[in-house]
Amino acid sequence: MWTTAFVSGITLGSFYTLIALGFALIFGVTHTFNLAHGELLVLAGFVSYWLWKTFGLSLVFTFPAAILLSFAVCLILQRLFSRLREPLELNSVVVSFGVAILLQNSMLFCFSGDYRLIRVPALNQGLRLHTFYLSYGQLTLLALSLLVMGLLYLLMHQTYLGKALRATMQDREAAALAGINVGVMGVLAFGIGAVLIGLAGPLYGCIQYLYPTAGLQATLIAITITIFAGIGRLHGLILGGWILGLVESLAVVLLGASWREMVSAVMLLILLAMKPHGILGREG
Amino acid sequence: MSLLKLEALSKRFGDCWALKEIDFSINEGEIVGLVGPNGAGKTTLVNLITGRHRPTSGRILFADQEITACKPHEIRRLGISRTFQSSRPFAKMTTLENVVLGRIFSKEFQLFTRQTDIDTAEQLLELVGIAHKARLPASDLTLSEQRRLDLARALANQPRLLLLDEVAAGFSPLAVKQAVELVRRVRQRGVTLCIVDHFLTLSLRVSDRLLALDHGEKVAEGRPQEVMRNRKVIRAYLGTRREEN
Amino acid sequence: MRKTGSGLQIDENFPLTKGALLLGFVFLLLLPVVARYSDYVLQVFTHALLLATLALAWNILGISGSISLGHAAFFGVGAYGSVLLSLELGISPWFTIPLGGLVATGFAVITALFCLRLRGGYFALATLAFVEIPKVITDNWDSLTRGSLGLLGLPGLPTLSLGSYHFDISASPVASYYFVLSYALLLICLVALIFRSNLGLALHAVRQEEAAAEAVGIQVQRYRLLSLLLSAFFTGIGGACYAHLIRYVEPSLVYGLHFSAIPMIFAICGGRFTVLGPPLAALVLYPIDQFIFHPLLPAGHEFLYGAIIILAILFMPSGFWGRLGKGHLVSAKTGSIE
Numbered sequence: 001m002w003t004t005a006f007v008s009g010i011t012l013g014s015f016y017t018l019i020a021l022g023f024a025l026i027f028g029v030t031h032t033f034n035l036a037h038g039e040l041l042v043l044a045g046f047v048s049y050w051l052w053k054t055f056g057l058s059l060v061f062t063f064p065a066a067i068l069l070s071f072a073v074c075l076i077l078q079r080l081f082s083r084l085r086e087p088l089e090l091n092s093v094v095v096s097f098g099v100a101i102l103l104q105n106s107m108l109f110c111f112s113g114d115y116r117l118i119r120v121p122a123l124n125q126g127l128r129l130h131t132f133y134l135s136y137g138q139l140t141l142l143a144l145s146l147l148v149m150g151l152l153y154l155l156m157h158q159t160y161l162g163k164a165l166r167a168t169m170q171d172r173e174a175a176a177l178a179g180i181n182v183g184v185m186g187v188l189a190f191g192i193g194a195v196l197i198g199l200a201g202p203l204y205g206c207i208q209y210l211y212p213t214a215g216l217q218a219t220l221i222a223i224t225i226t227i228f229a230g231i232g233r234l235h236g237l238i239l240g241g242w243i244l245g246l247v248e249s250l251a252v253v254l255l256g257a258s259w260r261e262m263v264s265a266v267m268l269l270i271l272l273a274m275k276p277h278g279i280l281g282r283e284g
Numbered sequence: 285m286s287l288l289k290l291e292a293l294s295k296r297f298g299d300c301w302a303l304k305e306i307d308f309s310i311n312e313g314e315i316v317g318l319v320g321p322n323g324a325g326k327t328t329l330v331n332l333i334t335g336r337h338r339p340t341s342g343r344i345l346f347a348d349q350e351i352t353a354c355k356p357h358e359i360r361r362l363g364i365s366r367t368f369q370s371s372r373p374f375a376k377m378t379t380l381e382n383v384v385l386g387r388i389f390s391k392e393f394q395l396f397t398r399q400t401d402i403d404t405a406e407q408l409l410e411l412v413g414i415a416h417k418a419r420l421p422a423s424d425l426t427l428s429e430q431r432r433l434d435l436a437r438a439l440a441n442q443p444r445l446l447l448l449d450e451v452a453a454g455f456s457p458l459a460v461k462q463a464v465e466l467v468r469r470v471r472q473r474g475v476t477l478c479i480v481d482h483f484l485t486l487s488l489r490v491s492d493r494l495l496a497l498d499h500g501e502k503v504a505e506g507r508p509q510e511v512m513r514n515r516k517v518i519r520a521y522l523g524t525r526r527e528e529n
Numbered sequence: 530m531r532k533t534g535s536g537l538q539i540d541e542n543f544p545l546t547k548g549a550l551l552l553g554f555v556f557l558l559l560l561p562v563v564a565r566y567s568d569y570v571l572q573v574f575t576h577a578l579l580l581a582t583l584a585l586a587w588n589i590l591g592i593s594g595s596i597s598l599g600h601a602a603f604f605g606v607g608a609y610g611s612v613l614l615s616l617e618l619g620i621s622p623w624f625t626i627p628l629g630g631l632v633a634t635g636f637a638v639i640t641a642l643f644c645l646r647l648r649g650g651y652f653a654l655a656t657l658a659f660v661e662i663p664k665v666i667t668d669n670w671d672s673l674t675r676g677s678l679g680l681l682g683l684p685g686l687p688t689l690s691l692g693s694y695h696f697d698i699s700a701s702p703v704a705s706y707y708f709v710l711s712y713a714l715l716l717i718c719l720v721a722l723i724f725r726s727n728l729g730l731a732l733h734a735v736r737q738e739e740a741a742a743e744a745v746g747i748q749v750q751r752y753r754l755l756s757l758l759l760s761a762f763f764t765g766i767g768g769a770c771y772a773h774l775i776r777y778v779e780p781s782l783v784y785g786l787h788f789s790a791i792p793m794i795f796a797i798c799g800g801r802f803t804v805l806g807p808p809l810a811a812l813v814l815y816p817i818d819q820f821i822f823h824p825l826l827p828a829g830h831e832f833l834y835g836a837i838i839i840l841a842i843l844f845m846p847s848g849f850w851g852r853l854g855k856g857h858l859v860s861a862k863t864g865s866i867e
Contacts, residue, residue, distance in 0.1 A: 033650055035657075083843055089650025090596060094797070095842045097598060101790060101835030109829030213786065220661070223654055258669050265661035269643050272655050334744065360746035372741040374734050376802075385734055388727055389746035395726050437745065 013245020044201025633765025
């Protein structure tokens with residue numbers, strides 16, 4: 001039982017990191033919080049669900065549509081955020097809160113409040129190893145999450161673009177003085193974030209029920225992991241994701257599944273209590 | 285009589301010593317100038333005295349009472365006021381209200397503002413010369429007027445000691461002259477003053493004594509002419525001549 | 530006529546706004562007569578008035594500069610507090626409603642321990658997370674609260690007893706309406722008193738320049754705490770009233786985003802620095818939502834709230850009522866304008 005919990009903690013945790021990546025990137029580069037992150041994720045999931053349900057498309061082929069839609073919405077969001085005044089963190093929180101409400105209601109209108117799930121039976125089968133059972137679904141989740149993280153790492157560390165992004169995250173002014181167009185970096189961050197959301201959304205729809213207000217949980221997870229990691233450290237995000245996943249698994253085993261929602265909230269509060277000056281105070 | 289006494293006062297931020305073993309006292313009725321180049325630790329000293337930061341070591345005594353660990357609002361109630369380097373009026377409130385605020389929280393809590401508080405505030409606005417803008421938002425004032433508002437607000441609680449942080453920075457010669465007269469008028473009301481001034485525009489003209497700091501250390505104290513002739517002070521401001529190296 | 534910094538001409542004696550306000554007040558007073566044949570209209574305005582009180586309560590915290598995205602926590606705690614006290618102990622709602630407010634205040638003390646050292650966006654995030662705690666606890670504490678099934682058949686709004694005359698408020702929608710209206714008017718007066726007192730001045734000062742406020746002798750954290758406690762108290766009372774009004778509670782309802790988001794949106798769009806802005810926004814926008822948008826879009830009509838908060842933050846951060854220059858802080862003696 002403990003090994004199952006551990007395994008599910010790590011696989012889920014890796015997926016959580018995937019969810020948090022887009023959020024962390026956007027925050028790092030633009031210093032704005034996107035509270036509609038979860039809703040975007042659910043929206044991507046819904047698009048995937050709709051294509052799968054209506055046209056019988058296999059899950060893999062729904063990814064492009066999900067990514068495209070996330071892209072469109074993220075671009076609009078970026079335009080909105082670029083008009084914000086100081087203090088950016090607070091104003092972005094409130095505006096994105098409004099966007100979240102908009103998205104929730106749009107999804108309510110388009111898809112109704114029913115709970116949906118993308119069922120891919122193949123994912124439920126799995127391997128029996130030693131004392132625990134590893135489903136193909138979990139394996140896919142783990143593999144995909146690590147793959148995407150790996151690709152992102154390569155992007156950030158081996159390409160000029162990635163270096164420019166990292167520079168902007170560390171010090172906006174210095175980056176601007178070095179000739180980097182920080183405005184374009186912001187757009188880029190939203191763009192990459194959109195791709196990450198478009199990838200994570202459909203996966204989310206496979207493992208969790210999709211309904212219009214499901215986004216808040218995902219947003220809380222993203223915020224928690226981002227604040228844990230500080231800015232610009234990918235391994236911080238991975239560690240944060242795993243810790244969150246493991247603690248959640250533990251909570252489910254010890255207390256029951258209905259306490260799961262509270263875990264990320266409590267962790268976030270503890271993190272904020274330890275870092276009252278926010279995460280910008282930490283060395284990048 | 286020594287009003288404010290600093291004993292071996294030191295402050296460290298991380299690895300950096302902002303102030304090292306400062307010994308100094310300010311006598312009642314004096315005007316003391318706190319001078320030194322940028323980064324010398326002048327504002328840090330003001331922050332320590334007014335409770336914004338706690339000293340790493342050393343003591344601060346006000347009228348023989350230890351105030352080293354006091355918080356800003358306690359300092360204010362004891363009769364020490366300050367102005368800020370970048371003047372910070374409450375921008376969305378009127379000029380008059382800003383001064384009223386300076387008064388009502390320095391004493392016992394009352395639920396409503398009394399007419400006496402408003403009258404006193406108006407008198408102070410007259411003293412500093414911005415009474416004609418009493419009912420305008422503070423954001424409508426010019427820089428010099430905002431500094432004067434800061435001063436009025438700091439005077440509102442009838443302090444015994446007033447710390448002015450860079451109050452004349454960026455002033456034209458005429459404005460400096462007006463500032464000198466204003467400072468003298470404030471002293472006449474019985475307020476002891478400590479003026480932080482790194483351009484020396486105001487403090488040379490109006491101070492009884494100077495305290496010169498450099499890199500957190502006291503390099504000179506005494507009458508203005510003596511301090512300004514002190515080798516270390518000149519070196520702090522202007523560097524060394526090449527022949528001396 | 531006085532000129533503000535932005536060049537906007539305002540005149541406190543401007544008869545048009547005073548007249549409009551008076552007209553609105555009379556309308557509210559006489560609504561049950563006007564809406565004689567429609568219980569639905571009465572219900573909508575009752576709910577609008579309740580939201581108005583929630584917006585007023587939220588704003589008490591808002592003027593200190595803290596934006597809370599999780600006020601539903603206090604709403605729900607107040608609701609459950611009052612409901613459980615009246616169900617289990619049989620105490621009359623006259624007492625349990627204020628007691629519910631006190632329970633919410635108690636919870637606010639716990640919130641303050643975690644959140645009050647935070648500022649700005651981080652404070653908002655913390656409040657967002659904080660709602661989950663009472664929600665999940667209530668959901669799981671089946672023995673006490675019947676969990677997600679909720680509680681039915683609650684005592685309604687209290688009975689008015691004068692001598693031998695008993696009037697059951699909950700039995701009559703009209704009486705319920707006047708009950709909530711009275712509470713709303715009372716709260717408006719209270720909030721006006723707070724804003725015009727030195728407490729209000731301190732909170733405004735803390736919001737604008739925290740360091741200067743400290744230097745002037747204001748104990749910043751103490752005042753922020755006080756504004757949070759007052760805000761939580763009245764939000765809790767609102768929650769208790771709501772529970773006894775609809776005679777039903779359920780965690781996802783009373784801890785839901787609806788009661789976190791909408792009072793905040795009314796407060797910001799109405800005018801975060803004014804007394805009347807938030808309740809006016811509630812009384813105008815909620816009926817618009819219910820009478821116009823709800824029939825058009827039965828699912829998703831609340832997009833309206835999302836849209837207006839975005840527009841407000843981008844184009845009118847001081848709110849509609851605030852933009853008109855109507856937020857009088859202290860009496861005209863000091864000529865203050867916000």
